[in-house]
Amino acid sequence: xxxxxxxxxxxxxxxxxxxxxxxxxxxxxxxxxxxxxxxxxxxxxxxxxxxxxxxxxxxxxxxxxxxxxxxxxxxxxxxxxxxxxxxxxxxxxxxxxxxxxxxxxxxxxxxxxxxxxxxxxxxxxxxxxxxxxxxxxxxxxxxxxxxxxxxxxxxxxxxxxxxxxxxxxxxxxxxxxxxxxxxxxxxxxxxxxxxxxxxxxxxxxxxxxxxxxxxxxxxxxxxxxxxxxxxxxxxxxxxxxxx
Numbered sequence: 756x757x758x759x760x761x762x763x764x765x766x767x768x769x770x771x772x773x774x775x776x777x778x779x780x781x782x783x784x785x786x787x788x789x790x791x792x793x794x795x796x797x798x799x800x801x802x803x804x805x806x807x808x809x810x811x812x813x814x815x816x817x818x819x820x821x822x823x824x825x826x827x828x829x830x831x832x833x834x835x836x837x838x839x840x841x842x843x844x845x846x847x848x849x850x851x852x853x854x855x856x857x858x859x860x861x862x863x864x865x866x867x868x869x870x871x872x873x874x875x876x877x878x879x880x881x882x883x884x885x886x887x888x889x890x891x892x893x894x895x896x897x898x899x900x901x902x903x904x905x906x907x908x909x910x911x912x913x914x915x916x917x918x919x920x921x922x923x924x925x926x927x928x929x930x931x932x933x934x935x936x937x938x939x940x941x942x943x944x945x946x947x948x949x950x951x952x953x954x955x956x957x958x959x960x961x962x963x964x965x966x967x968x969x970x971x972x973x974x975x976x977x978x979x980x981x982x983x984x985x986x987x988x989x990x991x992x993x994x995x996x997x998x
Contacts, residue, residue, distance in 0.1 A: 758846045762854025766828075770862055779823050780866045786816045787870060797873075803883035809873055810891040810966040814898055814931045814958060817863075821899050822923035824862050825906030828855045829989070830916045848993050852986055856900075856907055863899035867892055887968030894965030897978040898958055902927045904985035911992040933957030 770776040787809070791797045795808035877883045906923040913919050932938045934957030942953055961974040 758850035759854045759857070762846075762851050763857050766855050766858030767861060770824075770858060775827070776824070776862050779820055780862070780869065783816060783820050783866050784869055786820075787813060788873075790816070791873065803877050803881040804887045804968065805873060805877060805883070805891055806887070806963075806966045806968075809870075810895060811963070813895045814962055817895070817899050817902055818927040818931045819924050821863065821902035822906040822909075822920050822927060825859050825903040826910060826916045826920040826923065828859060828907050829910040829993070830914055830919045849986075849990050852907065852989050852993070856904060856986060859903045859907070860896075860900050863903065864896060867895055867899070884968065890968045890970055891966040893970075894962045894974075897965070898962050901930075901958065901978055901981050904982040905930075908985040908989045908992075911989045929953070930956050930958045934959045 790812040791805075791809040795812055797808045874885075874888060877888070878885070902923070905926055906919065909923045909926070910916075910919045913922075933953050939954060946953070961977050964971055964974050
């Protein structure tokens with residue numbers, strides 16, 4: 756764990772010594788609040804649980820911004836050649852991967868915590884179920900971690916951060932839209948053979964279950980499986996390159 760902590764501290768220092776983390780957090784706060792007050796009708800629908808006024812729009816913001824945080828994790832290391840340096844050091848590759856993942860996850864934890872004015876507002880005007888709100892925040896954090904893990908996997912393939920961002924965002928967008936009825940009807944006709952596989956990758960149902968305050972084991976297993984699979988895949992790719 757000491758190696759993980761070393762990599763984690765290095766990445767956190769890198770994030771907050773450059774404007775990228777601050778820029779993403781600010782854009783996230785602006786977009787999530789804007790969607791809540793406009794499309795979500797935050798002041799009109801009297802949704803004290805924040806489920807449909809705030810949380811329902813988080814995946815749409817995260818599907819683009821989460822890859823923006825994770826796109827540099829390995830792409831920059833490969834571009835600058837420091838990945839080869841890490842490969843010569845007596846550090847297990849999983850320590851590098853897990854340390855980088857935790858650093859990016861912490862950025863999103865900070866971003867989500869900074870939306871606390873939403874929570875304060877609903878508690879000021881009403882008597883919400885704060886456990887449901889907490890469940891929604893946990894769901895949002897798991898979605899962010901899932902998208903970061905996907906971006907980490909993609910970044911292991913390329914040195915170009917822009918390519919990593921485009922491919923990762925495309926995958927995340929597909930995962931968000933995979934269980935929306937209009938898209939389900941479209942790809943069921945266009946790709947009948949793999950429509951079930953596409954639907955199974957959809958993040959929406961698992962996230963909304965948490966946003967409604969229902970913490971199901973199958974949702975935790977789904978998020979954990981996606982994150983673990985991406986981290987293991989990243990480790991396999993880097994180990995192959997290291998060899």
